[in-house]
Amino acid sequence: MNQVILITKRGVITLLLALSLAACSSTPEKKEQLTEKQYYEDAQAAMANNRFLLAIEKLQSLESRYPFGRYADQAQLELVYCYYRTIDFESSAITAERFIRLHPDHPDLDYAYYMKGLASYSVDRGLVERFIPTDFSERDMGPARESFDDFNRLINRFPSSEYAEDARQRMIYLRNLLAAYELKAAKFYISRGAYIAAVKRATFIVQNYDRTPSLPEALAIMTKTYRELGLPELANTAEQTLAYNFPQYDGLNDAGKLDYSPQKRQKTTLLNVITFGLLD
Template sequence: MFSYSGAKLCAFTDTAMALGLHRINTRLSAAYVSLGLAAIVAGCATPAPRDATADWSPNRIYQEAKDEQSAGNFEKASALFDKLEGRAAGTPLAQQAQLDKAFAQYKASEPAQATATLTRFLRLHPASTATDYALYLMGLVSFNDDLGLFGSLGAQDLSERDQKAAKDSFESFRELTTRFPDSRYSKDAALRMTYIVNSLAQSEVHVARHYYTRGVYVAAINRAQKAISQFKDAPALEEALYILMRSYDALGMVELRNDTQRVMDTNYPNSQFPNDSLNTTKSWWTLW
């Protein structure tokens, strides 16, 4: 029933082949058009910038980075030191580049990046002769961040101040002075440790005063006692004792108030805080 003559079959086959070739040619044409468009787009795209340091020797990169650093271009210097670290991997110059990069990041106000770079250096080179410098620089990075916390007493609630930067700085300086007591950086680190202890004590006293001025006397007592117990001989302890005495008085704890006053009179006979202010209404905290 479904038979074709030979001629008709050949004609059908020729037609089918012609249609198939047409489709193939159409697809090829579309492919060529797509390739052509891709070539045009590629031609219009901005070429990748050439690395200007591609032909530089490691020593030249280092010198250029130091020049940028001397000119105060710390971000450019950091980028060059980073490039040098990769080019000179496994050499003393790469270690030096790491340290210089950390310093450039520190000067560029990038404490997180500087800390990460120094942490990596100390992990990779634990026996380096520059370990004392790395610890000192790590302490400096956190120390300056700490100055931002303690250096301004603006609108921020004193009870919300973070002491992490100060404590991190102290730990770096303590490791330096313990492991390398004769290092050229140890004397300065010890002075900064003293400052940090005083700052931390003062921070606790600030919080105690904050609670006292708001009538939260139990919290004020707790903070003042914390400052006294944790930070021996810090200058801020005079005020801590005074807040403690005033808070006991406000709560009617006469015996504890008198005991605290005796301690204060013994340790601070020439205290700047007036002994008779317990019976006055003048706000002693407004002196600051």
């Protein structure tokens, strides 16, 4: 009887020891809590070694643990750059916009505008496009317009900024790109016989994108479409403007006239009129 009791006691002790060891092994290990300065210095070290994903992790931890700390503002700016370097352009643009909204008087606000402009245009671009050439004038121009506006805000608010000159050069490129997009649309409408839509696009280029490479072709399209629409006076005005400003334009003959005759017009249907010629 005593032997049975002894065995039972040993069993209970063994069970308690096993449960104790299991509890110890299942206790989650607490992560070391770093100081704000340590998080920031670790992020800087990661960036110096091009380990931008690790830098993002450190900066996010700094921001969440010390949102009002000494390095909080700088951490947000560093995040903008790190997101951009990891091709997460959307997060870069969003973070830059948040910084601009929260810190309207920050001494580095011009940098935030500049990075917002870079990231905005790159939002719909990916890693593949770094190696495969693409005609950007065939893309959605929403990001390009937003980028143009961001750079415009930068040079208007900070004309002497160290980023202003680069922003101006990028705006020239974006302006040419936006004009080329409108020109492609105008040519498409002409191919469909949608002359009203085509002349609207060409006129928009003349009014908004002067001094771009697309301007002479836009004037030529205006000349052609006005002739198609039976508006000779407007056609002549566009042609004269083209000949005066771009006498070397390929489509002009020696007399400074555009060699173009209106196409034979087919019977116009109601559907064709409603859709500006896109549907017959």
